[in-house]
Amino acid sequence: MSKSTRQRSARERLAEERRRQAIRDKQRKLIVGVLSGVLVAAVVVVVAVLVVNRSSQSDQKAVAYTGPLAPISRQSDGSILMSKQDVTQPTLEIYEDFQCPMCKRFEERVGDKVKSLAAKGKVRVVYRPFQLFKAPDFQEPVPSVSRRGANAAMCAPADHWPSYAKTLFAYQPEEGKEGFADKELLNWARDLGFYTPAFESCVTGAQKAGDVDKSTQYAAAQNVTGTPTLKVNGQPLSQETVQQIFGDPSSLEQLLTKSATSTASASPSPSASKQ
Structure with a gap:
């Protein structure tokens, strides 16, 4: 194999590797984006549940009198x-x-x-x-x-x-x-x-x-x-x-x-x- 052929083959392999790496990077970004969206949705659900629970309960607790009393x-x-x-x-x-x-x-x-x-x-x-x-x-x-x-x-x-x-x-x-x-x-x-x-x-x-x-x-x-x-x-x-x-x-x-x-x-x- 001539020297020029070997150089061209190396360049092709490098280009192929870069193409594959680009695909992997794109897939990784897509997965991260999906997971982030799921996480945000989960947080929204949790906050909504907390708000609903809080709205069904009074934040103001009764104040008990604990001192001496007559009948x-x-x-x-x-x-x-x-x-x-x-x-x-x-x-x-x-x-x-x-x-x-x-x-x-x-x-x-x-x-x-x-x-x-x-x-x-x-x-x-x-x-x-x-x-x-x-x-x-x-x-x-x-x-x-x-x-x-x-x-x-x-x-x-x-x-x-x-x-x-x-x-x-x-x-x-x-x-x-x-x-x-x-x-x-x-x-x-x-x-x-x-x-x-x-x-x-x-x-x-x-x-x-x-x-x-x-x-x-x-x-x-x-x-x-x-x-x-x-x-x-x-x-x-x-x-x-x-x-x-x-x-x-x-x-x-x-x-x-x-x-x-x-x-x-x-x-x-x-x-x-x-x-």
């Missing part, structure tokens, strides 16, 4: 009584709306103090939730949110009131925004361990709407025009006094002690009543 019962008018059995005075009434920002602040600042004083037998507490925000004075969705919160609170068992009310305030919707959706109201009951089909029907069917209306009418009859309104032995506390309590929750105990002393001194003694 709790629901009164015939729908209000909540928190008091030791032998405590009759002083009585602290709290008129509140779960859509009210100042009520939320009161719960955060003073709520635990109120419960602690009741547990110590220093006060008889009556919680009076009602619907302050009503149409046409307030535009939707504020009235509906206010009403749903009050209805759900009245559906909750009395012994779970402290935790459920605390949760409603903790996740209070911003005024003008939707909130207190049925899913949230029911999930919080599940978190706190008192969910039942009856509770679900009460919430979704607004079965306590009549009680909400009655409590709202009662608040109006008591000249309650804002929340939170605090009354001690039937007498409303001034705005200055309420602000003082906001700033220094311990001042509430001093006020109640003074009220109890005044009530006791104003009451006739047994010997005096016989004269």
Whole structure:
């Protein structure tokens, strides 16, 4: 074989090898592209599943109250009584709306103090939730949110009131925004361990709407025009006094002690009543 023939043959073999290498490279790129597409599709599926699962669950977990408590019962008018059995005075009434920002602040600042004083037998507490925000004075969705919160609170068992009310305030919707959706109201009951089909029907069917209306009418009859309104032995506390309590929750105990002393001194003694 001549030298030129050998060189031409070598060039042909090199060209053939390059052609085959090019084919292999193309096949490898195709496989990588397919695998990448499969991987992206898998990621999309996983993300979609996570989104669906998250949308079916509430990200907002209920806030349980774990401090001291006096016995709790629901009164015939729908209000909540928190008091030791032998405590009759002083009585602290709290008129509140779960859509009210100042009520939320009161719960955060003073709520635990109120419960602690009741547990110590220093006060008889009556919680009076009602619907302050009503149409046409307030535009939707504020009235509906206010009403749903009050209805759900009245559906909750009395012994779970402290935790459920605390949760409603903790996740209070911003005024003008939707909130207190049925899913949230029911999930919080599940978190706190008192969910039942009856509770679900009460919430979704607004079965306590009549009680909400009655409590709202009662608040109006008591000249309650804002929340939170605090009354001690039937007498409303001034705005200055309420602000003082906001700033220094311990001042509430001093006020109640003074009220109890005044009530006791104003009451006739047994010997005096016989004269």
